[in-house]
Amino acid sequence: MSKFLKLIAGTALASSLIAAPALAEKMGLGRTALPEEVAAWDLDVAPDGTGLPVGSGDALVGEEVFAEACAICHGDFAEGVDNWPKLAGGADTLDHDDPLKTVGSYWPYLSTTWDYVNRSMPFGNAQSLTPDEVYAIVAYILYSNDLIEDDFVLSNETFLDVEMPNAGGFILDDRETSEAHFWKAEPCMADCKDTVEITMRAAVLDVTPDEEGAEEAAAPAAAEAAVVAEAAAPAEEAAPVVEEPVAVAAIDADLAKKGEKVFKKCKACHQVGEKAKNKTGPVLNGIINRNIASVDGFKYSKPMKALGEEGKTWTPEEMAAFLTKPKKYLKGTKMSFAGLKKEKDIAAVTEYLKTFQE
């Protein structure tokens, strides 16, 4: 009997469901899927390695590929940048408070890592890696977790040799037995406990976001709700707008204001304003009409650096071309953003960025 049948035994799901589906009338709809089509879409890899293509890679090559394709979010050592996932570390923390779950400490099957990197990564440029690159990246992640030596070559043939530390760390859903006491005939209705004391309040560590939508509501109360500043982005405090005499042409304040809203899409990675720092992306103060790839301390992609070395600048026109389709404008850019579809959004965000000219 299958594992999941046990799980759902006792529910209304009877096994008669799977008894005789084969007799159903065909509708004659759809067409045969061609082998090429199946090959193009059927990419998943199962725990026993089913679905792995031929290929290989080691941690040394992996380190280079990782630095280029992954480190922007996951860090050079797979340690994770900001809130992006950490891929290494956390060994023996699963029974601690706030365990650190990484490929090394938690993931039970190596196939999952290979499959995920191959199909879903890099973020914003998925399915762009060759099988060898995926083997190399996975080898580097394993190496970062001290699970292989640097001379180990990961391939479709050595794949199952790697032992995942938490492979035995999972049990099947056992709620119907371990929580059988939640199925009570009649729960208590009166005098169910002696005392009721507050043991914790949400207001003490208030992490509730303010209600942005309320600002736009007609109710006057909304203005007060907006006053409470979130400790999040320092960029928001700064925004000195127009007051400074700037070298560029006069700023269209309305347009810049619209641009501030558009910029929300950029804020996950870019900061502007007085206290801005390089994050996943570089600081954008003074970006308009500045040399490309010229922010100190930011690690640009090679193609972006090359543009800068050619002496190109971020004119509004170049910026518009870049923001329309970043990956098309510059193959190999680290910016994973898909692009702004509307020209007026690009104009607005450019105008907003102009308010941060240095």
Place this chain on the structure above:
Amino acid sequence: MTMSFKGKPSRRAFLKGAAAAGGTLASASVAKAAGDPLITEVQEWASATGEGVDATPYGLPIEYESDVVRRNVEWLTADTISSINFTPIHALDGTITPQGCAFERHHSGAIELKKEDYRLMINGLVDQPLVFTYEDLERFPRENRVYFCECAANTGMEWAGAQLNGAQFTHGMIHNMEYSGISLRSLLEEAGLGAAGDLKDKWVYVEGADASSNGRSIPMEKALDDVLVAFKANGEALRKEHGYPVRLVVPGWEGNMWIKWLRRIEVTDQAIESREETSKYTDTLEDGTSRKWTWVMDAKSVVTSPSPQSPIKHGKGPLVITGLAWSGRGAITGVDVSVDGGKNWMPARLGAPGTDKALTRFYLDYNWQGEEMFLQARAKDSSGYVQPSKSELREVRGLNSIYHNNCIQTWWVKANGEAENVEVS
């Protein structure tokens, strides 16, 4: 999910007049000396004309309702492209969630996929691998079903303690829609399951067309039972954020399995154990072992009003206490409400009889005398399951589970009508 505790205590501005008036608010029932000017004077709207037809070919809610919107919690995730937001359940009534404010969860953003460009492939252990167009799907026999879709992480931020102050944030990763679509079974039968042999240990792997390529393994029993391939919700096309043009509906099971932009269905002889069914959506217990394949969403309920975002503004007297209940194991058979933190319980009235794996609205018509309340709701379902308290859940699962937190929620309603998310003994 990493918790960070930033932000200052923020006091919501909703109580403006209420606190000052000490609970005796001026209202339409208190006649002013010269009569209510809204009645005695001719109002602009009663004299001039309003908007003509076609002013808004596709209507949005009136501007006065513009605060009834989805909201996200920025510190939860690194980027809104791979993130979640929350349904404003505190401000809704009934059971159907309008698509425009139904929570979103994407792993690589909401894509725009035209019906003409849509293809659905069935492959693997089938007699004939097939490709369907959108129009092909429309030619299979259709059905209509109402189901809730709840993210397994709903209430996940509350495991370690009371954190977020509002039903939208504690319980808003849920929506409930009427789906029109076809059974997954009919597609599997069209491709033919003879090649799969004994179906008892077979799986169906389903996958989306977006860049996250989110995929989940579903046991064949479930796939042949009530799973739908849906293209309409609440009578109209799915919104892009919910998987336009076609999504999977997996009744009663965690939302991550409801694959959006469904592009591929593969019959397999093993679970694929993708990222979302190993590294995520597994539940770590106190001893460090983790449960997997915890697909079913257990019975759960929450009072949506009064609640932190929906305080009592009308003073003493008649008060409608209302909320939502649901279960992935069947229909809601009853909801009890406590105003004293679970010492005593009163049966609530169901807005309509509970239906299978769908939201049920409950009401308790209460005479509030301005006393403090510790408001709770407790759901019961047709399998005999009773929603547990937070401490009962923690006893079994510890604090690190993240997913499947279906504990009883407590709102501390104060004398001024304001409410706060608390935990009680």
